[in-house]
Amino acid sequence: MHAPGDVRVEDVAEPRILKPTDAIIRLSATCICGSDLWPYRGADEITEPLHMGHEYAGIVEEVGSEVDSIRPGQFVIGSFFASDNTCEICRAGYQSSCVHREMLGTSGAAQAQRMRVPLADGTLVATPGVPSDDLVPSLLAASDVLGTGWFGAVAAEAAPGKTVAVVGDGAVGLLAVLSAKQLGAERIIAMSRHESRQKLALDFGATDIVTERGDAGAARIKELTDGLGAHSVVEAVGTQESMMQAINATRPGGHVGFVGVLHDVVLRGDDIFMTHVHVHGGPAPVRRFLPELIDLIWTGQIDPGKVFDLELPLDQAADGYRAMDERRAIKVLLRP
Amino acid sequence: MHAPGDVRVEDVAEPRILKPTDAIIRLSATCICGSDLWPYRGADEITEPLHMGHEYAGIVEEVGSEVDSIRPGQFVIGSFFASDNTCEICRAGYQSSCVHREMLGTSGAAQAQRMRVPLADGTLVATPGVPSDDLVPSLLAASDVLGTGWFGAVAAEAAPGKTVAVVGDGAVGLLAVLSAKQLGAERIIAMSRHESRQKLALDFGATDIVTERGDAGAARIKELTDGLGAHSVVEAVGTQESMMQAINATRPGGHVGFVGVLHDVVLRGDDIFMTHVHVHGGPAPVRRFLPELIDLIWTGQIDPGKVFDLELPLDQAADGYRAMDERRAIKVLLRP
Numbered sequence: 001m002h003a004p005g006d007v008r009v010e011d012v013a014e015p016r017i018l019k020p021t022d023a024i025i026r027l028s029a030t031c032i033c034g035s036d037l038w039p040y041r042g043a044d045e046i047t048e049p050l051h052m053g054h055e056y057a058g059i060v061e062e063v064g065s066e067v068d069s070i071r072p073g074q075f076v077i078g079s080f081f082a083s084d085n086t087c088e089i090c091r092a093g094y095q096s097s098c099v100h101r102e103m104l105g106t107s108g109a110a111q112a113q114r115m116r117v118p119l120a121d122g123t124l125v126a127t128p129g130v131p132s133d134d135l136v137p138s139l140l141a142a143s144d145v146l147g148t149g150w151f152g153a154v155a156a157e158a159a160p161g162k163t164v165a166v167v168g169d170g171a172v173g174l175l176a177v178l179s180a181k182q183l184g185a186e187r188i189i190a191m192s193r194h195e196s197r198q199k200l201a202l203d204f205g206a207t208d209i210v211t212e213r214g215d216a217g218a219a220r221i222k223e224l225t226d227g228l229g230a231h232s233v234v235e236a237v238g239t240q241e242s243m244m245q246a247i248n249a250t251r252p253g254g255h256v257g258f259v260g261v262l263h264d265v266v267l268r269g270d271d272i273f274m275t276h277v278h279v280h281g282g283p284a285p286v287r288r289f290l291p292e293l294i295d296l297i298w299t300g301q302i303d304p305g306k307v308f309d310l311e312l313p314l315d316q317a318a319d320g321y322r323a324m325d326e327r328r329a330i331k332v333l334l335r336p
Numbered sequence: 337m338h339a340p341g342d343v344r345v346e347d348v349a350e351p352r353i354l355k356p357t358d359a360i361i362r363l364s365a366t367c368i369c370g371s372d373l374w375p376y377r378g379a380d381e382i383t384e385p386l387h388m389g390h391e392y393a394g395i396v397e398e399v400g401s402e403v404d405s406i407r408p409g410q411f412v413i414g415s416f417f418a419s420d421n422t423c424e425i426c427r428a429g430y431q432s433s434c435v436h437r438e439m440l441g442t443s444g445a446a447q448a449q450r451m452r453v454p455l456a457d458g459t460l461v462a463t464p465g466v467p468s469d470d471l472v473p474s475l476l477a478a479s480d481v482l483g484t485g486w487f488g489a490v491a492a493e494a495a496p497g498k499t500v501a502v503v504g505d506g507a508v509g510l511l512a513v514l515s516a517k518q519l520g521a522e523r524i525i526a527m528s529r530h531e532s533r534q535k536l537a538l539d540f541g542a543t544d545i546v547t548e549r550g551d552a553g554a555a556r557i558k559e560l561t562d563g564l565g566a567h568s569v570v571e572a573v574g575t576q577e578s579m580m581q582a583i584n585a586t587r588p589g590g591h592v593g594f595v596g597v598l599h600d601v602v603l604r605g606d607d608i609f610m611t612h613v614h615v616h617g618g619p620a621p622v623r624r625f626l627p628e629l630i631d632l633i634w635t636g637q638i639d640p641g642k643v644f645d646l647e648l649p650l651d652q653a654a655d656g657y658r659a660m661d662e663r664r665a666i667k668v669l670l671r672p
Contacts, residue, residue, distance in 0.1 A: 088564060089588050097588030097612045099563075227435075228424060243605075252425050252433030262605025269579075269598025276433045278616040282609045 004042035015116035020066035023120035027058040053111030054080035076124040079286035085122030095287035137305030147286030149175030155257030156232035160184035168236030169197040181205025218248035252276035308333040340378035351452035356402035359456035363394040389447030390416035412460040415622035421458030431623035473641030483622030485511030491593030492568035496520035504572030505533040517541025554584035588612035644669040
């Protein structure tokens, strides 16, 4: 990405092992993230051309001398933060705050044919075997959007008997619906005004659709919950309006799980003091959930790959960005 | 309180039963709260004279026709929010957000000889018998400062094996130390630069004292915790500096329990997104904890009444406010 709106597919230097804990993988599929649209739309500054992409699944080609558990030939999935998975923070389940974390992206861009993954043993999880082609989109989804939606639902404490509302109908929001369903939520309210996304939300387990937004959206959630608000609300957008919509849709004592990358969001003391909500979120520690998510996909219990409604060859990545920017596509899968 | 700094003890109309769910109690003791200092110092506007006080323990004198479980002659304790204790929010443990809550204070001021308590059945908890005089300060403490410190420690998820830091050395902060100890915390770091308060903190179970504040205070907590931060931090002040000190002293995945009434506090998205902390707090649902706290006091397991380091007759209330304002007293008990 050279500038907002300017995505080009170019030949760059081949990735290579830089540290003995690295691995090189050949991507089976990659994709465009909702968060890639922030710089695309000019909301994040671009000072030099960016190698884009942080969602990946593929075959290990080469590993560094200190890599133990990951071997060439394995099909692996990793998250957008490389983590050692052994430090105290990782062991507590917050691998995206690992003391040795490295953000994938510039150093190991995934919108490519091959990429370098640091801390391979801690970061990558191998599938039970090389998957058939039809499983690849779902496995790729686990790399970020599913893992992020799942974390949102976990942070919001979605559970049996609870009413869960989801703010945001992008891939993460839709997969938060799927996650809440898997976590046993009784009632799942998807907030969306786009028909195709509403359909997918219902398909993933939503029981109600709310089209109102902002204060009206929060008021509608209260109406649907005896005036109390939802037990759990997942925020999957990242704007001031969506965050307040999430907080105001939550009952006292309820939980807001926020996973949209916050942009210029400011919470006043009163927003969190008198509301009695629990607030938790941030960059999802996808690594925590990968073994379970891979198992659910491998055994056919969930099909998160449905969020990919446009598939393009990697060299048409620019078309993919346009389709997502114009909301013609929920999420674009790129085949290298 | 007629104006900032202007507290007078005056004869007012006797409280009386206004609703069939009310009770009238004769106060055995009452006290001055740290939050009473906000209007005293001019931080909260005073548009008409305020009847002060929301912490109370005493003998029931009269109950309304619909009061079932509370009877005249009982010694009772209640919280600063009256609650029905039957609605869904109360049953979830958030009585201070009860759908029928009424704030004690103006309508039923506790810095008095007698007061009206609404929703008596839901609000008041009777002790096993009429306590001896030496137990009264501790039972009174349960009404707010102990219950609030306890909620802060619960919201911060203080538990065995954890390191808990407490920001604020007022009565609530000191009793959050006691609460963390009771909840089994392994290490408890009290942040205080006042010798008498440090002593009480150590007496209540603190294992470490940190005198630094703000960013330096947070940095010191990180130093003491292998660079990671505390698992649990209780915020018991309510200013921007103390709230940020609490957030920045917490490790990723850790919990901030904030119970200081927030004044002009603003959290930026980045303060809570990249830090991965859990944030929860607000007006403590003291009613949730009262039965357990009364039991701990009645059986002599805790002695929270130690926070009262000055006792005055009610008619010297103005002196009590001055002593707390000038930090000559941690907390002032008033005998009606």
